[in-house]
Amino acid sequence: MGEIRNAERTRRKILDAAREEFFEKGYNGARIESIAKRAGLNKQLIYHYFKGKEHLINETIDDFAGSVSSGNFILPANPKHTAEFRFKVNVEHLMDFLKFTAWEAIDSIPENSNGEERRKLVLQSYVEDMRSKQDMGLVPKELDPSLITLMMSSLTIYPLLYENVTRMITGYKPEDPEFQEKWTDFLRLISERIFD
Amino acid sequence: MGEIRNAERTRRKILDAAREEFFEKGYNGARIESIAKRAGLNKQLIYHYFKGKEHLINETIDDFAGSVSSGNFILPANPKHTAEFRFKVNVEHLMDFLKFTAWEAIDSIPENSNGEERRKLVLQSYVEDMRSKQDMGLVPKELDPSLITLMMSSLTIYPLLYENVTRMITGYKPEDPEFQEKWTDFLRLISERIFD
DNA sequence: TTTTTAATTTAACCTTTGTAAAGTTATAAG
DNA sequence: CTTATAACTTTACAAAGGTTAAATTAAAAA
Numbered sequence: 101m102g103e104i105r106n107a108e109r110t111r112r113k114i115l116d117a118a119r120e121e122f123f124e125k126g127y128n129g130a131r132i133e134s135i136a137k138r139a140g141l142n143k144q145l146i147y148h149y150f151k152g153k154e155h156l157i158n159e160t161i162d163d164f165a166g167s168v169s170s171g172n173f174i175l176p177a178n179p180k181h182t183a184e185f186r187f188k189v190n191v192e193h194l195m196d197f198l199k200f201t202a203w204e205a206i207d208s209i210p211e212n213s214n215g216e217e218r219r220k221l222v223l224q225s226y227v228e229d230m231r232s233k234q235d236m237g238l239v240p241k242e243l244d245p246s247l248i249t250l251m252m253s254s255l256t257i258y259p260l261l262y263e264n265v266t267r268m269i270t271g272y273k274p275e276d277p278e279f280q281e282k283w284t285d286f287l288r289l290i291s292e293r294i295f296d
Numbered sequence: 297m298g299e300i301r302n303a304e305r306t307r308r309k310i311l312d313a314a315r316e317e318f319f320e321k322g323y324n325g326a327r328i329e330s331i332a333k334r335a336g337l338n339k340q341l342i343y344h345y346f347k348g349k350e351h352l353i354n355e356t357i358d359d360f361a362g363s364v365s366s367g368n369f370i371l372p373a374n375p376k377h378t379a380e381f382r383f384k385v386n387v388e389h390l391m392d393f394l395k396f397t398a399w400e401a402i403d404s405i406p407e408n409s410n411g412e413e414r415r416k417l418v419l420q421s422y423v424e425d426m427r428s429k430q431d432m433g434l435v436p437k438e439l440d441p442s443l444i445t446l447m448m449s450s451l452t453i454y455p456l457l458y459e460n461v462t463r464m465i466t467g468y469k470p471e472d473p474e475f476q477e478k479w480t481d482f483l484r485l486i487s488e489r490i491f492d
Numbered sequence: 493t494t495t496t497t498a499a500t501t502t503a504a505c506c507t508t509t510g511t512a513a514a515g516t517t518a519t520a521a522g
Numbered sequence: 523c524t525t526a527t528a529a530c531t532t533t534a535c536a537a538a539g540g541t542t543a544a545a546t547t548a549a550a551a552a
Contacts, residue, residue, distance in 0.1 A: 105499050105548060128325060129403070132540065142501055144542095153540070199402060205458045206398045207325070220464040227465060240489075246466045247482040250455055253465065257458075258450035262401045265449055268416040269423060270442045286443040293436075293490045301518060301529050328510065338531055343511065 111149050113139040118160040123196040126203030127157055127210065154210045161215040164197065173222060179233045179248075180295050183287040187256040191280060195260065202261050223249065239295060259283060307345050309335040314356040319392040322399030323353055323406065350406045357411040360393070369418060375429045375444075376491050379483040383452040387476060391456065398457050419445065435491060455479060 117138035121130045132153060136143040150156040176185050190198060203209065230245035239248070259266045260274045272279035313334035317326045328349060332339040346352040372381050386394060399405065426441035435444065455462045456470045468475035 107499070110499080126402070131538090133538090143540095144502085145500065147541070148499070201458070201461070202398065202402045204460060206322070206395060216460070216464075223461070223464045242485060244478070244482065247478065250462060250465045250479075251451060251482070251486070253458075253461055254450040254454035255447060258454040259446055262397070262449075262453075264401060264412070265397070265419070266446060268412075268419045269446045269449065282440070282443065283446075286440065286447070289438060290447070290486075290490050293492070294486050296489070303529070306529080327508090329508090340511090340532085341530060344529070349510070 107149075110141065110145060113141060114146055114149055114156075115160055115163050117141075118156055119164055120196070122157055122160055123200040126200070126207045127153075128207055129203075130157075157210060158212050158214075161212045165215050165218045168193075168197075173225065175226070175229050179230065179238050180288065180291040182230075183252050183255055183291050184284045186252055187280075187284060187287055190256050190260060198257055198261060201257075223253075226252070243294075255287060303345075306337065306341060309337060310342055310345055310352075311356055311359050313337075314352055315360055316392070318353055318356055319396040322396070322403045323349075324403055325399075326353075328352075353406060354408050354410075357408045361411045361414045364389075364393075369421065371422070371425050375426065375434050376484065376487040378426075379448050379451055379487050380480045382448055383476075383480060383483055386452050386456060394453055394457060397453075419449075422448070439490075451483060 114135065117135045118130075120138055121135045125131075125134075130153075132146055133143055135156075136146060146156065150159060175182055226249045227246045230239060230248050233239050234241065234243075234245055239245070263274055266272065266274045266279070270279060270282075272282075274280075310331065313331045314326075316334060317331045321327075321330075326349075328342055329339055331352075332342060342352065346355060371378055422445045423442045426435060426444050429435050430437065430439075430441055435441070459470055462468065462470045462475070466475060466478075468478075470476075
């Protein structure tokens with residue numbers, strides 16, 4: 101049985117499976133065996149296509165970085181809507197990637213200058229955006245654009261990732277649409293207060 | 297060489313070493329061998345005093361929970377100072393524990409109802425505190441106290457834990473006192489805006 | 493068709509790691 | 523002083539997991 105041999109497709113399968121696995125379990129927690137199983141392939145094929153675990157995760161990250169269309173990153177004109185916008189993007193497109201960043205924050209993961217570099221550019225574009233809006237008078241002068249951006253990241257990521265905390269505090273699970281709606285509203289409310 | 301035999305002291309050494317190890321590497325990443333080494337003890341002693349890895353982490357968490365004096369949790373009277381206060385407490389007393397909560401958020405860690413329960417109580421006391429201040433007219437009525445509390449947690453934890461993100465956005469490392477000062481100031485500024 | 497190359501599988505290895513079992517030595521009770 | 527208990531050490535092992543090597547089979551080239 102099995103399908104016709106096809107290097108391209110197999111490589112793709114491995115990368116997709118690896119993405120799931122690495123994003124879900126981090127580098128150290130990920131298992132080559134498990135990736136193979138997800139991909140429905142023989143474990144050894146992974147070594148045929150990639151040098152090893154470390155090489156695989158680097159390729160995986162690069163591949164992912166390339167796949168995230170930079171179209172998501174057109175921020176709203178009004179800074180009061182930035183937080184809710186970023187929250188929405190996180191919920192709809194970046195959940196699994198965010199989980200990976202959580203691993204990255206605490207687990208020892210081999211460096212990937214490429215992926216790191218791209219993320220840095222995105223984050224700094226957020227800072228620049230905020231700075232330009234500050235110049236336009238839409239953002240209070242006393243607030244540092246980079247710190248505002250860090251605030252936005254905190255508020256739109258932490259509640260999604262720290263399921264326990266969110267539940268202990270609010271009683272909701274982060275995935276609950278009801279929570280997401282409340283949190284969206286809340287972000288808008290405080291944004292209005294902050295940017296007035 | 298070696299000191300006089302002493303069960304109490306040995307048990308203590310194990311718990312201390314286990315705390316460091318578990319907080320630093322999470323449950324799955326922690327190594328019994330490494331704990332033994334930290335404690336300067338034979339690996340097998342750990343099995344003499346504890347049933348196994350899972351039992352050990354539970355005892356470790358309970359032990360830690362018992363050791364954190366609840367004295368830290370007297371919140372400032374003015375809600376405008378809550379964020380900076382919590383940030384300060386995190387920096388000065390809870391860094392390693394926070395790191396552990398990061399593991400907990402993404403890694404599969406054996407449940408510890410006891411530790412979980414205590415944390416929940418603390419967090420909910422924060423919510424209650426905010427609610428009472430709202431009743432006193434110090435907090436805008438339209439802001440849900442539990443969401444405010446979640447916001448406080450996000451803002452005082454995320455930047456400390458996500459070293460990469462903090463650095464990519466601000467150029468500072470979270471441990472840098474200069475960053476901590478700026479962030480403290482920032483927290484105060486936005487608190488003033490939010491609670492006015 | 494023959495040959496060569498590449499995809500895929502089978503088998504095996506070696507290290508790490510959690511844990512068990514048994515042995516040894518100190519301390520305390522009788 | 524003898525004996526029992528508990529602290530500590532030594533050995534050993536089985537499972538897990540990353541990696542390599544060799545064998546097989548399909549596809550492409552000649």
